[in-house]
Amino acid sequence: MTEVLLDIQNLRVSLPTERGLLNAVRGIDLRIEQGQTLCLVGESGCGKSLTAMAIMGLLPRYAKVTTNIFQMAGRDLTGKGHAQLAQMRGREVAMIFQDPTSALNPTLTVGRQLTEGVMRSERLSRAEANKRATEMLDRVGISNPEARLTQYPHAFSGGQRQRIMIASALMGRPRLLIADEPTTALDVTIQAQILGVLGDLQADLGLSMMLITHDLGVVAAIATDVAVMYAGRIAELAPARDLFTTPLHPYTQGLLRAIPVPGVTPRGSELPAIPGRVPGLIGTMRGCAFRDRCALAGPECADDPVPRLIRQPGQFVECYKAVEAETVS
Amino acid sequence: MSTPMIRLTGIRKTFRLRRRLMAPPEELVAVNNLSLEVAQGETLGLVGESGCGKSTAVSIMLGLMRPDAGTIEIGGQRIGAMPVRNRVRLIQPIFQDPNASLNPVKRVSTLIGQPLRLHGGGDVRAEVTRMLDLVGLPTRLADAYPAELSGGQRQRVAIARALILQPRVLICDEPTSALDVSVQAQIINLLLLLKAELGLTMVFVSHDLAVVEHLADRVAVMYLGQKIEEAETGALFDLPQHPYTRALLAATLAPKPGAGLPKLALGAAAADPFAIDGGCLFAPRCPDVQDSCRRNTQELRELNGGLVRCERA
Numbered sequence: 001m002t003e004v005l006l007d008i009q010n011l012r013v014s015l016p017t018e019r020g021l022l023n024a025v026r027g028i029d030l031r032i033e034q035g036q037t038l039c040l041v042g043e044s045g046c047g048k049s050l051t052a053m054a055i056m057g058l059l060p061r062y063a064k065v066t067t068n069i070f071q072m073a074g075r076d077l078t079g080k081g082h083a084q085l086a087q088m089r090g091r092e093v094a095m096i097f098q099d100p101t102s103a104l105n106p107t108l109t110v111g112r113q114l115t116e117g118v119m120r121s122e123r124l125s126r127a128e129a130n131k132r133a134t135e136m137l138d139r140v141g142i143s144n145p146e147a148r149l150t151q152y153p154h155a156f157s158g159g160q161r162q163r164i165m166i167a168s169a170l171m172g173r174p175r176l177l178i179a180d181e182p183t184t185a186l187d188v189t190i191q192a193q194i195l196g197v198l199g200d201l202q203a204d205l206g207l208s209m210m211l212i213t214h215d216l217g218v219v220a221a222i223a224t225d226v227a228v229m230y231a232g233r234i235a236e237l238a239p240a241r242d243l244f245t246t247p248l249h250p251y252t253q254g255l256l257r258a259i260p261v262p263g264v265t266p267r268g269s270e271l272p273a274i275p276g277r278v279p280g281l282i283g284t285m286r287g288c289a290f291r292d293r294c295a296l297a298g299p300e301c302a303d304d305p306v307p308r309l310i311r312q313p314g315q316f317v318e319c320y321k322a323v324e325a326e327t328v329s
Numbered sequence: 330m331s332t333p334m335i336r337l338t339g340i341r342k343t344f345r346l347r348r349r350l351m352a353p354p355e356e357l358v359a360v361n362n363l364s365l366e367v368a369q370g371e372t373l374g375l376v377g378e379s380g381c382g383k384s385t386a387v388s389i390m391l392g393l394m395r396p397d398a399g400t401i402e403i404g405g406q407r408i409g410a411m412p413v414r415n416r417v418r419l420i421q422p423i424f425q426d427p428n429a430s431l432n433p434v435k436r437v438s439t440l441i442g443q444p445l446r447l448h449g450g451g452d453v454r455a456e457v458t459r460m461l462d463l464v465g466l467p468t469r470l471a472d473a474y475p476a477e478l479s480g481g482q483r484q485r486v487a488i489a490r491a492l493i494l495q496p497r498v499l500i501c502d503e504p505t506s507a508l509d510v511s512v513q514a515q516i517i518n519l520l521l522l523l524k525a526e527l528g529l530t531m532v533f534v535s536h537d538l539a540v541v542e543h544l545a546d547r548v549a550v551m552y553l554g555q556k557i558e559e560a561e562t563g564a565l566f567d568l569p570q571h572p573y574t575r576a577l578l579a580a581t582l583a584p585k586p587g588a589g590l591p592k593l594a595l596g597a598a599a600a601d602p603f604a605i606d607g608g609c610l611f612a613p614r615c616p617d618v619q620d621s622c623r624r625n626t627q628e629l630r631e632l633n634g635g636l637v638r639c640e641r642a
Contacts, residue, residue: 043509043510043511043512044480044509154349157601158379187378187379187536188378188536188538188577188580188581188582189378189576189577189580189593189595190378191580191582192579192580192582192590192591192593193593193595195590196590196592199590214509214510215582216510216584217581217582217583217584218582219584220582220583220584220585220586220587220588221582221588221589221590222590240586241586241587243586244584244585244586245586254511255510255511256584258510258511258513258514259510259513259514259539259584260514260517260539260540260542260543261539261583261584261585262538262539262542262566262578262581262583263566265543267542267543267562267563268521268543268544269543270518270521271514271517271518271543272514273511273512273514273515273517273518274511274514275515277479277481277482277512278479278509
């Protein structure tokens with residue numbers, strides 16, 4: 001049986017604001033098995049980054065985070081506080097961020113930054129830690145790694161800095177890697193290379209990944225499974241192939257239609273854009289959050305709870321119309 | 330042939346930068362001998378990765394930066410000699426991030442009407458209403474502040490402000506990059522509509538090749554300050570002739586399942602604008618490189634109806 005590295009049920013994140021409680025993540029369930037790459041996709045404000053930060057225990061203390069079940073790497077963290085999560089960070093689970101330039105300290109050598117964590121957490125000697133850092137830099141494709149440990153971040157290009165961030169995340173030998181838009185700040189040719197590094201790591205180390213992105217091209221390239229988020233909920237969860245060939249949620253369908261695809265979309269044609277905008281998340285919300293922008297919406301879509309159609313383990317959609325279509329056919 | 334709407338001839342721009350704190354300043358060639366022509370009503374896509382000089386080229390076209398050498402003509406007139414009040418009626422920009430380009434303490438109507446108030450001409454209130462309608466914003470938003478608008482609506486405000494002086498040329502510098510996917514399509518549709526209705530000449534700068542393919546009539550690809558390929562959009566996407574263009578196209582990930590990752594064979598090094606000596610600038614990363622590529626300066630030449638800067642193409 002494959003090991004379940006992450007199992008979260010009913011994750012909720014709320015943030016107090018001047019205008020009331022902002023319910024940014026409104027009850028999501030996530031499950032990542034060994035070797036899976038789960039992509040969390042959605043537009044800005046859909047709660048994808050907050051979900052990752054909550055899992056890492058990196059949210060500020062004023063954020064209210066609750067879960068019914070929270071298990072990670074075989075440990076039950078349900079209801080546990082920041083201290084327990086901090087123990088997991090860097091060892092069982094590690095994270096990389098969008099902008100490697102702001103994530104690296106410009107005044108410390110790359111070697112210092114890579115080794116700092118493991119020298120403390122695993123009590124490795126400087127020599128042992130350097131050895132591991134060399135190994136990790138080599139693994140992410142930095143040539144001449146030993147010499148480069150003594151260099152400062154400015155001596156590396158943007159793509160190389162992101163490779164260093166990945167190496168740094170690997171230092172504690174995590175089993176789950178969470179990457180928040182790891183290639184968004186990079187050029188497309190560099191993006192392809194970094195995604196290649198992540199793919200290789202997964203094959204070589206059996207790493208599981210949760211990758212947050214808004215780019216469906218990135219999803220198509222490396223995801224095994226996809227969760228499409230909208231307004232703080234998972235609208236649709238599916239194996240990557242199913243999501244692209246038979247999207248079930250009207251929002252997923254709209255997103256896929258709205259992107260021009262070279263060689264497919266007629267040049268200069270009007271793109272089928274999704275009208276309107278994402279709803280505000282302050283206060284309670286009733287019914288389907290997408291209904292104001294949905295061409296299929298009917299009166300029932302304003303009612304709670306929106307039914308969930310489970311196609312198979314690891315594939316569901318939350319939509320009245322999708323459920324209706326399934327019962328008819 | 331009629332005079333092109335935009336004509337850049339032999340543009341060169343260099344900056345002097347220190348690579349390290351105490352190092353002597355070195356010369357960085359941001360744009361090297363760039364020539365471009367855009368016909369009336371045409372949309373030129375300008376693509377390339379960060380540091381390729383596309384934003385510098387845009388600033389020079391807008392007259393915001395003076396080139397070290399070369400000339401810019403807009404509508405047949407030299408832009409260097411043109412007073413600002415004439416220039417702004419010819420050419421206007423839209424930038425990437427409407428959050429940064431709109432003053433947060435001004436109302437939408439003020440923001441859109443500002444160029445008209447500054448440069449005079451016409452009934453500001455009536456014109457603002459007309460512009461709101463043109464870019465698809467409801468009139469009730471005239472009194473709103475940028476913070477009350479969505480990203481897409483803010484970009485519409487920026488477009489309305491650019492168009493209120495009725496320029497003939499619109500320079501779009503990554504206008505959809507900061508927007509969400511569902512909103513991006515709305516703005517692309519608006520630009521297509523404006524182009525058709527107003528006969529605008531556009532330069533569309535982007536790193537998103539799918540968007541460029543959709544909008545542009547012709548595409549110029551830049552690498553380290555040089556134009557390395559230029560062709561009709563269809564020809565460029567069907568038959569890219571420069572290895573860098575091929576790599577760019579391959580690296581563009583289509584939202585299709587099972588495509589996997591492209592194998593680019595570009596090496597881990599990135600383009601280094603300081604490491605320019607003789608020979609092809611792309612040679613250090615090129616998968617097809619030969620010894621002669623490193624020796625010979627590559628010239629732009631005509632090939633299959635386009636222009637390409639590669640001796641092996």
